[in-house]
Amino acid sequence: MRPVSRRDALILGGLGLLGTATGAFGLYRQMGTPSGLAPRTGAGFSEPETLRSRGGRLDVRLRASRSRHLLVGREATTLGYNGGVPGPTLRLRPGDRLRIDLVNGLEESTNLHVHGLHVSPEGNGDNVFVEVGPGTSFSYEYRLPDDHPPGLYWYHPHHHGTVADQVFAGLYGAIVVEETEPVPVTRERVLIVSDITLSGSGEVVAPTVMEQMMGREGDLVMVNGQADPVLTARPGERERWRVVNACTSRFLSLRMDGRRIRVLGVDSGRFAEPRPLEGENAVLAPGNRADLLVTAGRGGGDLRTLPYDRGGMPGGMGGMADQMPGGGPMPGDGEPVRLARLDVTGPAGEDLPEAPAAAASRDLRGAEPVRRRRLVFAMGVGGMTRGGDGPGMSFTIDGREFDADRVDQRVGFGTVEEWTIGNDSPMDHPFHLHVWPVQVVRRGGRRVPGEPLWRDVVGIPARGEVTVRVAFDDFGGRTVYHCHILDHEDRGMMGVVRAGR
Ligand code: C2O
Ligand code: CU
Ligand code: CU
Numbered sequence: 001m002r003p004v005s006r007r008d009a010l011i012l013g014g015l016g017l018l019g020t021a022t023g024a025f026g027l028y029r030q031m032g033t034p035s036g037l038a039p040r041t042g043a044g045f046s047e048p049e050t051l052r053s054r055g056g057r058l059d060v061r062l063r064a065s066r067s068r069h070l071l072v073g074r075e076a077t078t079l080g081y082n083g084g085v086p087g088p089t090l091r092l093r094p095g096d097r098l099r100i101d102l103v104n105g106l107e108e109s110t111n112l113h114v115h116g117l118h119v120s121p122e123g124n125g126d127n128v129f130v131e132v133g134p135g136t137s138f139s140y141e142y143r144l145p146d147d148h149p150p151g152l153y154w155y156h157p158h159h160h161g162t163v164a165d166q167v168f169a170g171l172y173g174a175i176v177v178e179e180t181e182p183v184p185v186t187r188e189r190v191l192i193v194s195d196i197t198l199s200g201s202g203e204v205v206a207p208t209v210m211e212q213m214m215g216r217e218g219d220l221v222m223v224n225g226q227a228d229p230v231l232t233a234r235p236g237e238r239e240r241w242r243v244v245n246a247c248t249s250r251f252l253s254l255r256m257d258g259r260r261i262r263v264l265g266v267d268s269g270r271f272a273e274p275r276p277l278e279g280e281n282a283v284l285a286p287g288n289r290a291d292l293l294v295t296a297g298r299g300g301g302d303l304r305t306l307p308y309d310r311g312g313m314p315g316g317m318g319g320m321a322d323q324m325p326g327g328g329p330m331p332g333d334g335e336p337v338r339l340a341r342l343d344v345t346g347p348a349g350e351d352l353p354e355a356p357a358a359a360a361s362r363d364l365r366g367a368e369p370v371r372r373r374r375l376v377f378a379m380g381v382g383g384m385t386r387g388g389d390g391p392g393m394s395f396t397i398d399g400r401e402f403d404a405d406r407v408d409q410r411v412g413f414g415t416v417e418e419w420t421i422g423n424d425s426p427m428d429h430p431f432h433l434h435v436w437p438v439q440v441v442r443r444g445g446r447r448v449p450g451e452p453l454w455r456d457v458v459g460i461p462a463r464g465e466v467t468v469r470v471a472f473d474d475f476g477g478r479t480v481y482h483c484h485i486l487d488h489e490d491r492g493m494m495g496v497v498r499a500g501r
Pocket of ligand 1: 113115156158287432434482484
């Protein structure tokens with residue numbers, strides 16, 4: 001556990017008071033009562049339906065609604081696209097046009113964001129300022145540039161204030177942009193990791209105010225809506241696992257024991273050579289994706305996620321838990337969770353050629369940025385929670401909460417900028433910028449050596465800072481950057497950037 005500094009203790013202490021003050025508001029869910037619904041584990045691995053582009057186009061209808069269906073092998077009532085969790089996987093190629101008719105069958109507003117895709121944020125493109133009211137629909141059109149980076153992306157709602165609730169309840173799906181020269185594998189799989197808390201009757205359990213401030217983590221960690229499914233392969237077969245962390249707040253720290261597993265890349269970045277699944281290459285903040293290469297060995301292996309200390313508030317931190325009513329397990333305290341099992345049986349599979357080397361990626365370290373900015377993520381005690389259900393904490397960037405009508409950063413179209421993201425709080429905040437991927441150039445003031453490191457979600461450690469460079473190419477317009485702990489985003493940890501000429 002991290003030591004608690006005096007300043008952090010002040011924030012934490014404030015939160016403790018706040019807990020006392022708002023105990024009556026159900027700040028704490030009964031701790032130690034895990035999900036009421038016991039999951040059925042060990043089912044055969046399954047994937048959502050795949051919809052593939054043809055002749056440069058893909059037209060899809062996505063209907064968001066609440067429905068009763070099978071989740072973790074049980075009957076549950078969740079949100080979903082087209083009646084399932086996750087929604088269909090969309091497979092595209094660079095240069096494609098994608099049209100999504102989003103039909104809102106919910107009782108509240110929603111909208112859609114294509115996370116990580118490098119497409120226009122304007123009009124009916126990847127425009128998160130669009131609001132799709134209940135019972136209405138909206139047609140999104142996206143045109144992928146011809147040189148769009150291949151890789152795994154995903155879609156989820158982005159209507160400010162309800163993003164965490166809607167994602168947590170089941171609204172997400174994967175997008176694959178294929179490469180022209182695919183990595184030779186026996187098979188490819190998409191693994192969408194998400195978490196949820198379900199009551200005994202299979203309803204989604206709402207988080208407490210405290211859990212929202214921490215960033216809620218569900219009791220059940222699922223892969224494609226299943227609990228600990230079994231994948232089967234033959235010895236020597238090679239698989240490509242495209243993993244997305246669709247959890248609302250949970251960081252994943254992936255491990256696979258005893259097997260040969262390597263990382264081809266994270267987000268849209270691809271390493272020149274596959275790397276071992278360890279250290280920072282194994283950590284997926286909410287929103288991050290990993291592209292994994294798994295060679296099946298006899299006996300198989302388990303894919304697990306280890307507890308990850310993303311800092312936080314009370315609970316196991318310097319005895320703060322004792323001062324909290326009902327203070328209980330906090331992120332980082334838990335046990336490893338098995339996500340899936342690989343079962344390897346049968347005669348040996350055929351040998352495959354090595355993965356082709358990745359094309360060298362762009363490096364902005366040689367460019368002179370036209371402008372350097374500093375953004376500061378912070379948390380403060382005070383302010384009312386949304387809905388006025390009691391005092392809360394404020395989640396700000398540069399001291400301000402999100403305002404859709406304000407432009408926080410004006411950047412020049414076609415320019416390279418350097419942004420240093422500081423974190424003046426005791427928790428990690430994963431920084432995410434829409435439309436433009438970022439190159440991580442310094443961490444805690446230290447240069448990032450070696451090949452360029454591209455991400456679209458970057459964890460900013462508690463009391464730390466990370467410097468990125470961004471090339472505002474291709475698209476002008478207005479979009480957002482925010483913390484991808486979706487509860488924090490909904491509470492205001494988001495800003496507006498406008499790229500103009
Ligand atoms: Cu994955 Cu602005 O979000
Ligand atoms: Cu995004
Ligand atoms: Cu955050």
